[in-house]
Amino acid sequence: MKAILSKQAGGPETLVLEEIEAPRAGPGQVIISVAAVGANFPDSLIIADKYQEKPPRPFSPGGEISGVVAEIGDGVTDLAVGDRVLAMIVWGGLREKVAVDAWRCVKMPDEMPFDEAAAFLITYGTSYHALVDRARIKAGETLLVLGASGGVGLAAVEIGKALGARVIAAASTRDKVELAMRHGATDGVVYGTDADNPRALATAFKTAAGEGGFDVIYDPVGGGYSEPALRAIAWLGRYLVVGFPAGISSIPLNLPLLKGCDIMGVFWGSAMQRDPVRQHAAIQELFELYRWGEVRPAISRRYPLEKSADAIIELASRKATGKIVITVP
Known part of the structure; x- marks a missing residue:
């Protein structure tokens, strides 16, 4: 599968697109076939080793994803293959498939498209x-x-x-x-x-x-x-x-x-880990505001996966309005 990788610390220009092995779901995990990834300011920090979390290289940036559950790991009972979900994962999203801890996933409203879902959670x-x-x-x-x-x-x-x-x-x-x-x-x-x-x-x-x-x-x-x-x-x-x-x-x-x-x-992010029950309830409250039309992500630009570096450059320049989304075939 295709993945955008950070193999050395630096700016978005250091990112590379490579073929890597597809992941398998471990206990408590699901595999998500990624449809869209929201670009966020921490993406520019984490690839430069300036974020509070420093994942081992090579890794993919991208902490906010939407897609479809493709595989279920042992112990997962509240999700099924085919579910449309969004997830906040901190890093690892800019690839075609991602292994995600099931507690990080939230089922999307039926009326929410994937690009808006990827621009919603964070x-x-x-x-x-x-x-x-x-x-x-x-x-x-x-x-x-x-x-x-x-x-x-x-x-x-x-x-x-x-x-x-x-x-x-x-x-x-x-x-x-x-x-x-x-x-x-x-x-x-x-x-x-x-x-x-x-x-x-x-x-x-x-x-x-x-x-x-x-x-x-x-x-x-x-x-x-x-x-x-x-x-x-x-x-x-x-x-x-x-x-x-x-x-x-x-x-x-x-x-x-x-x-x-x-x-x-x-x-x-820390609040979600420390009190996932409250934060999942808050997300449901937000979905109600979405259904009523009170909130709706303003997506200013969409980039394909191979142009992920350009998306992060635009975001880091502080010139972007609304959200930038990276789409994955």
Whole structure:
């Protein structure tokens, strides 16, 4: 079978397409014939040995897949050959068949196509875990979403709107802000491509928030954007740390003290492993929002398997809007 492999640490240009032996299902595993793979920012980190998990080489990147169960291992009772599933696997997805622990698999809604399924789990799972399980956001609260046109950002906008929050979208261009507003944001802040004027940026955030400040801030960007956003948080607000494509932020600890706010880490992959029962229930709650049309992945581009490196390059450039999906024949 065909597989995209990382055989040395580096950028997407180091990836190669090769023929490898097809896997067999071990105890508690299923084999998935992969139909689509969602591209995510960790894909660019894991192949460069910059992610918290470092799989032995050669390995395939790709942590979010959809496809059809082709084989069942011993002890698997809740899945059957032919089931349409999606799965979050951290790495290993960019190949024609993958051996997956059955607990990582979720049956897809019948009406969900494979490309949307591959664009669903990590972005919406992360954002739902952040807003519901961590921040416990309430209807009527004000939510700021940084990086609002990206995969997790758009998901957070849609989920926030579906849960009754007033959502303010922040992104680097007016076009990106307008995209987020089409997905449910009430208003937006254009912060440019850098944060060389943190005072002006903090003022822009405070103006958009209104007198009370933001009850919840969803930050998948990091870098110089985090402190200005935190300065606009409400008393007893919740600041969600989701990712760092702009760099790891340095936060003066007097700010959480003065605001009486909480800074919360969001690591949905670890949450899934530690409490799979709750996270599978959350996914079913998300599927209900999908069925009602409250959430729907915005796929900006599709690449074939052999162009996987190009997909990861586009994603790492931070120019992509919505989700990028890699399709597997």
